[in-house]
Amino acid sequence: xxxxxxxxxxxxxxxxxxxxGDTIADPGAVRTTVYRLAQDYDSAESQRELLEAFLSxxxxxxxxxxxxxxxxxxxxxxxxxxxxxxxxxxGDLGALRALFVGDMTSExxxxxxxxxxxxxxxxxxxxxxxxVLRIRGSSGLEFPPIAHEFLEELAVECGGLPSAxxxxxxxxxxxxxxRLELWLGDDNYGFDGDIGTYETLLAAIxxxxxxxxxxxxxxxxxxxxxxxxxxxxxxxxxTLDLSMGxxxxxxxxxxxxxxxxxxxxxxxxSHHYIGDALQAQLKSLPCRVVLDDPxxxxxxxxxxxxxxxx
Numbered sequence: 001x002x003x004x005x006x007x008x009x010x011x012x013x014x015x016x017x018x019x020x021g022d023t024i025a026d027p028g029a030v031r032t033t034v035y036r037l038a039q040d041y042d043s044a045e046s047q048r049e050l051l052e053a054f055l056s057x058x059x060x061x062x063x064x065x066x067x068x069x070x071x072x073x074x075x076x077x078x079x080x081x082x083x084x085x086x087x088x089x090x091g092d093l094g095a096l097r098a099l100f101v102g103d104m105t106s107e108x109x110x111x112x113x114x115x116x117x118x119x120x121x122x123x124x125x126x127x128x129x130x131x132v133l134r135i136r137g138s139s140g141l142e143f144p145p146i147a148h149e150f151l152e153e154l155a156v157e158c159g160g161l162p163s164a165x166x167x168x169x170x171x172x173x174x175x176x177x178x179r180l181e182l183w184l185g186d187d188n189y190g191f192d193g194d195i196g197t198y199e200t201l202l203a204a205i206x207x208x209x210x211x212x213x214x215x216x217x218x219x220x221x222x223x224x225x226x227x228x229x230x231x232x233x234x235x236x237x238x239t240l241d242l243s244m245g246x247x248x249x250x251x252x253x254x255x256x257x258x259x260x261x262x263x264x265x266x267x268x269x270s271h272h273y274i275g276d277a278l279q280a281q282l283k284s285l286p287c288r289v290v291l292d293d294p295x296x297x298x299x300x301x302x303x304x305x306x307x308x309x310x
Contacts, residue, residue: 003136003157003308004105010034011065011098011132020045024057031062036103037082038069047071047081055089065098065132070108078117078140087119087126096127102136102157111137112159112189112310118142124151131176138162138190145171155181155214159309160190163197170204177205181214183244186309195223208233214241214268217306225251229258236263243270243290246304248297252278262286271307273297 007015011034018024018035020043035058037050045053055063068082079101086093102114114137124130124146131152135141138158143165151174156165161184169180184198185191198215207213215224221242228234240261242251252274255261262285270292274282282289297304 003111004107006036006069006105007067007100007103010067010100013065015067015103017069018054020050020053024054027057027059028062030058030064034065034067034098036067036069038104039072040070041072041108043072047079048085051082051085055092060089060092062095063093064095066096067100067103069102070104074102074104074109074115074137075113076115078115080117080119083117083119083123087122090126093127094129097130098132099123099127099130100132100134100136104136110159110310111157111308112139112185113137114158115139116141118144121146124148138165138185141165143168145173147173148176150176152176153179153181155179157181157183157308158185158190159183159217159306160185160187161193162190163193166193166197166201170201172205174205178210179212179214180205180210181212181216181241183216183308184218184220184306186219186306189309191219195220195227198224199227202227202231207231208236210237212239212241213237214239214243215245216241217244217308218242219246219304219306221245221247222251222254226254229254229261232260234258234260234264238264239266239268240264241266241268243268243272244307245271246273246306248273248304249275249278252282256281256285266290271295273304 013034015034015036017038116137121144129150134155136157145168264287266288268290270290273295279291
């Protein structure tokens, strides 16, 4: 499966698309609406020109959230120019609290083809009050260790997460972090870590303060579940999200045997390879268990597949 829908809500508000030539009648509309900047393939305007055209029509002092959608030739070019303009205009954008870079579907660009960039440390340095950062795509993505006092939510959606990005997050100082969502993906599309990578990451980020932990779209879901099931801090989470991955009976049994799972509010295992008997036992847990989209392993070799790879 590929990503086939754009975000319809972000930062608690509906998302509306903005393209070159569009007119925003009410500059204050950014108080109730989040705009997604979008380009067609091989658009005539540059990223800078589109962002400047948008900013010229809105009350920048009230702009608290922005979505950057498909950019022209996203399989060849990064969104660095967008980030550069935001950094240059940071004095006008003091209200910015939430940013999503890469909200595009597979029709725009397959997730594993999206070229990202290394400008996120500079962006976070420029916006010390940013609360939410969501990134789609990991090819070319750099995320060195950062220190940011107010970032509450960090998400990286991809078909394969490089261990360098996971290590950068592990080395970061993010005291306000409450939601961490990582799509680990498939080793054919950039995933090069192992369970040790994520044991180190979890040990480093003080996971007991998280409300939501999503280690999604992972080909190592069973190993993740077995490790997480042993962690006392798991009982302090509201939501554990292992959806979109390859979890099967081994991981399911580890979660069932854990005394720490029972106090979760939600356990999301959607897109799974769990047998009927263990599904029934999971449904008896005293928390909400999501078991949508059951899968069957490949008949020939027994392989399991993550939901989003290419």
